Amino acid sequence: MRLKALALAFGLLALQTAAQTTAAAAQDLHAYVGAGLRPPVDALIEDFRKETGITVTAEYGGSGQLLARFAETRTGDLFIPGTTFYTDKLKELDAVADLTVLVVHGPVLAVAPGKAEAIRSFADLAKPGVRVGLGDPQAMALGRTAEDILDKSGQGEAIRRNVTVRAATVKQLALYVLDGNVDAAIIGASEAAQNPGKLSVIAIPPDWYEAEYAPVAVLKTSATPDAAKRFADFLASDAGLATFQRFGFPPAPKM
Amino acid sequence: MGFTALLALPLAVVALTIAGVLGALLARLPLGDLWAALSAAETLFALRLSALTSVAALGIALALGLPAAYLMARRRFPGKVLLDTLLDVPLVMPPLVAGLGLLFLLGRNGPFPALGMELLFSPAGVVVALAFVSTAVVVRTATAAFRSVDRGYAVAAQSLGAAPWAVFWRVELPLAAKGIAAGAVLAWARALGEFGATLMVAGATRLKTETLPMAVFLNIATGETGIAVACALLLLAAALLMLVAMRLLGARRSERFSRGSAAGCGPA
Numbered sequence: 223m224r225l226k227a228l229a230l231a232f233g234l235l236a237l238q239t240a241a242q243t244t245a246a247a248a249q250d251l252h253a254y255v256g257a258g259l260r261p262p263v264d265a266l267i268e269d270f271r272k273e274t275g276i277t278v279t280a281e282y283g284g285s286g287q288l289l290a291r292f293a294e295t296r297t298g299d300l301f302i303p304g305t306t307f308y309t310d311k312l313k314e315l316d317a318v319a320d321l322t323v324l325v326v327h328g329p330v331l332a333v334a335p336g337k338a339e340a341i342r343s344f345a346d347l348a349k350p351g352v353r354v355g356l357g358d359p360q361a362m363a364l365g366r367t368a369e370d371i372l373d374k375s376g377q378g379e380a381i382r383r384n385v386t387v388r389a390a391t392v393k394q395l396a397l398y399v400l401d402g403n404v405d406a407a408i409i410g411a412s413e414a415a416q417n418p419g420k421l422s423v424i425a426i427p428p429d430w431y432e433a434e435y436a437p438v439a440v441l442k443t444s445a446t447p448d449a450a451k452r453f454a455d456f457l458a459s460d461a462g463l464a465t466f467q468r469f470g471f472p473p474a475p476k477m
Numbered sequence: 478m479g480f481t482a483l484l485a486l487p488l489a490v491v492a493l494t495i496a497g498v499l500g501a502l503l504a505r506l507p508l509g510d511l512w513a514a515l516s517a518a519e520t521l522f523a524l525r526l527s528a529l530t531s532v533a534a535l536g537i538a539l540a541l542g543l544p545a546a547y548l549m550a551r552r553r554f555p556g557k558v559l560l561d562t563l564l565d566v567p568l569v570m571p572p573l574v575a576g577l578g579l580l581f582l583l584g585r586n587g588p589f590p591a592l593g594m595e596l597l598f599s600p601a602g603v604v605v606a607l608a609f610v611s612t613a614v615v616v617r618t619a620t621a622a623f624r625s626v627d628r629g630y631a632v633a634a635q636s637l638g639a640a641p642w643a644v645f646w647r648v649e650l651p652l653a654a655k656g657i658a659a660g661a662v663l664a665w666a667r668a669l670g671e672f673g674a675t676l677m678v679a680g681a682t683r684l685k686t687e688t689l690p691m692a693v694f695l696n697i698a699t700g701e702t703g704i705a706v707a708c709a710l711l712l713l714a715a716a717l718l719m720l721v722a723m724r725l726l727g728a729r730r731s732e733r734f735s736r737g738s739a740a741g742c743g744p745a
Contacts, residue, residue, distance in 0.1 A: 284698050287697065287698040289700070355680075358681055358682075360693060360695075360699030387597075387682055388682040388683065390694070390695070394680075398680075401586055401594075402584070403585055425529060
């Protein structure tokens with residue numbers, strides 16, 4: 223008798239939990255976000271919650287890592303990588319319901335504090351003894367861009383000999399150069415913008431690389447595509463782009 | 478009947494989940510692909526680096542850990558309780574946090590920038606990261622092993638005129654050997670699977686600081702599932718070998734006076 227009552231109570235509890243989860247799911251989005259985009263996206267998630275009541279849970283990591291995670295799980299609502307290269311891959315998986323290009327994700331050469339004298343131009347990276355940090359070419363967006371830049375610089379061979387470390391995310395790389403554990407690294411213009419006065423920045427000729435754009439993709443796997451689209455539109459709105467700009471990501475030219 | 482059946486269900490859930498994880502890893506690749514991935518240059522590099530760095534780390538862990546453990550087990554001194562807690566910190570510290578701490582300690586802003594620049598981002602840095610984790614395991618397990626040896630043997634040896642180092646080498650160490658060996662296997666397992674600390678201290682540089690766990694991480698990130706799975710299976714094979722070794726160390730009952738099985742498999 224008591225067992226029956228217990229079973230009934232459990233059944234009711236399970237039903238209630240299920241009901242709650244569906245209610246919550248309608249108001250909770252899961253977004254895969256490239257680690258370098260974290261500061262503006264964190265701020266925008268908070269603004270979006272205040273405005274709409276919809277919470278977005280962001281999973282930050284190297285874009286390639288996130289792509290692998292999605293390919294394996296096939297769940298989630300939004301994908302916001304550091305470059306359209308990864309959303310192109312998503313299109314191959316037929317996973318993109320809607321795509322909006324947001325901001326330019328431009329690379330700069332960042333020089334560690336105290337090394338500005340020794341490294342004044344890109345060519346100085348080839349000097350013997352200089353410690354260069356790069357991203358893994360497949361694991362993170364700017365790792366690929368950096369390879370193109372080295373090829374175009376005409377000194378790829380010599381500079382690659384000076385590469386002492388590769389990082390899995392642009393944030394890890396920024397930490398290495400900020401602490402002076404590498405003398406210079408190719409990181410996002412935004413990383414440099416977020417650490418004003420600490421790093422000296424050397425511009426990279428624009429014809430050395432294909433400009434990378436960070437997009438937002440609404441995934442076909444989304445159970446709540448309307449809410450997901452709302453968040454994507456929010457990021458692409460003037461207010462959203464202004465937030466990105468504040469963190470050093472200029473808006474992409476309107477296609 | 479009812480009671481046992483009720484308990485059998487959770488047991489079945491646990492066992493089936495583990496079997497499922499193993500099966501899923503094994504079934505991921507067709508045999509031909511697996512062979513190709515296992516013989517890929519990157520896989521072989523990772524295997525060699527993992528073997529070398531984990532053995533080197535174990536050597537450091539034993540050289541530092543055994544004397545430290547003996548002192549902790551056999552001597553009293555002020556502040557010992559505090560020190561005992563401190564020695565356990567690496568066991569409970571997330572490896573990524575340990576790696577971050579090591580990075581700051583060895584970095585250009587740390588106290589030894591010259592030495593740090595030699596170690597950071599190099600295979601030597603991998604050894605440092607692994608040794609940090611596995612030394613704690615050796616200290617913990619060896620302390621328990623020494624404590625489990627009856628002090629009477631040491632006292633008897635002393636009264637027969639043995640010098641302190643002779644007591645350690647010829648009496649205490651052999652008696653605690655089995656527990657120490659079991660601890661060493663555990664420490665090696667920890668070193669072999671270590672990822673978080675390696676990532677921060679040595680970086681994720683392919684074919685330079687790419688240990689087996691790093692190879693799994695990097696190749697999952699780049700969609701090279703083949704190499705990732707091959708490296709995962711190599712780690713799994715090593716882990717199974719270690720389980721067998723632990724069993725053997727725990728199961729041999731040759732010496733009558735140290736009956737403890739694998740001593741002090743602490744919070745590993």
